[in-house]
Amino acid sequence: MALMTPQFQARRSPLEGARPGRAARRAALPRPATVLTGAGLALLPWMVVLAKTLPQAAEVSHWSTAWIGLDAMLAAGLTGTGVLLRRCDPRVVPVAAATAALLLVDAWFDVTTSAGTGGQGMALLLAAGAELPLAALCAAVAARRTG
Template sequence: MSRTTQDPAQTVPCEDVSRPVRPALAGRAGRDALLERRRRHTLELLAVSALGLIPWTVILGVTLPSDYRVHAWRTTWVGFDILLLTALGATAVLGIRRHRAVVLPALATAVLLVCDAWFDVSLALGTSAVWTSTALALFVELPMAAFLFHRVRLLLRSQWTPRPSPDTAPDVVETGARS
């Protein structure tokens, strides 16, 4: 709501002092600048995180024991499989409903399948179970993960295909007789 100044000769609208003043962005250019700044900050965070992970990985490689007895082995694997089951189920339900949010659980499922293959094979090294783990990884888990990654890529591409906006759409040519 705006009000006018006290002098009746002047009818210049004044800002309503009861509303908080918020800096406004200048249309599309302002939004683009904000999005670019957010993008840059996200990339900086990811780069710093990746660089910080390098020394941590080296420390783990040097200090972790090569053999370790685990006390909650069953809980760990059953919990992981419940997480994988939940991701698979959410992907199926959202896929059946044709909901665009299916990309999130599908991507999570693909990542979990890759992790499952990695842990199954790497933890079975040096045992007779390594062959079964490797076969499951090569013929079940990794192909399913690759299929889901591919489907997610296709879904994202179809969802984010630029569409012409109404103000940039080509003019419609009238059809009919010309004089």
């Protein structure tokens, strides 16, 4: 009988004895947090490879298309955030969060790709005076609406 006391009983998994179904299949899949953490950590050695192998300068095809596309996404994000915010629409949260991220990316690439050129001053001015403040505003909208 001593082996039957609670402290000696084998611990059972919550899924043990459950009929196989959605819960069992879901438990077999990796959790999103694990996948995302693993993907982020996997990028660290890849960044070292890129730092050692990418050229300092490169000729880029469709440069204007890439920048116009990014600006089009920014225009849609800023306009969408404003319209949804004005309507008190809860869908403003993901739109504002995505727009904040796009603004940060735009500022980063404007400043880094202009380094050592005559356009670097303008890129820094736009980053400090427009892109980063707008990113902070969008992030604040997203954070305020989620809480």
